[in-house]
Amino acid sequence: MLQPVLSMFSLIQFDFLEEYLGNINLFLEILFGYLKYIFGGLLIIIGLLTLFSLRGKFFLERLRYKNEEDLQHNPLTIPRLIIGIFYIIFATGIIFDWFTYLLIIVLDPLPDRFLFIFISFTGIVDPFGVNSVYDIRQTPIAFEKTIYYAISICSFIALLDIIISIWQMAVRDNINEKKTIIALIGGLAMAMMTGFTTCLPLFL
DSSP states (O other): OHHHHHHHHHHHHHHHHHHHHHHHHHHHHHHHHHHHHHHHHHHHHHHHHHHHHHHHHHHHHHTTSSSHHHHHTOTTHHHHHHHHHHHHHHHHHHHTSHHHHHHHHHHTTSSOOGGGGGOOOOTTOOTTSTTHHHHHHHOOOHHHHHHHHHHHHHHHHHHHHHHHHHHHHHHOSSOOHHHHHHHHHHHHHHHHHHOSSSSGGGGO
C-alpha cells in the first residue's frame, strides 16, 4: 500500500524539480542575452575611461616636458591610447557579434574545459565542441542545461577577471601588482577549468 504512494510522491517531486530547473534555465538564457550588452557596455566604459585618463595624463605631463614632441614620446602615452581604442572596438564587436566569433575561433584551440572531464552528459551534448551550446539547447534533460549554464557563468566571470586584470596592469598607476597578478592567475585558472569560450556562444 505504501509503495505506490511513495512512487507517486517521487514522480510528483521529480516533475516539480524539472519544472523548477526549466524556469531557471529560461532565466539564465534571458540573462545571457542581457549580459552581452552589459559586457559590451562595460568594455566601452573601460575604453573611454582609459582615453579620458590619457587626456588627463597628457595635460599633467605637459608640465613636465619642454615641448609637445617630447610629450608624444612619453612611453605611457601609446599603450594607453592603443588599449583604450582596442577595448572600444572589442565592445562594439561583442555587441554586434563579429568579435565574439573571432574570439571563439582564436581561443577554442586553447587547452581548457577540464571541469567537463568530471561531468557526464548524454550523447547529444559534446561539451568540448564549438557547437556545444546548440547541443545543450536540444537536450530534453533540464539539469544538464542548468549545469552547463552555471559553468558558462563561471567562464564569463573568468573572462571578465582576465580582461580587467590586464587593463589594470597596462593602464592604471599605483595598483597593487601582487593582487592584480593573483587575480589574473585566478582568472586564467578558472578559464582553464570552465573554458575560455564556454560562455561566448550564449551571446550569439
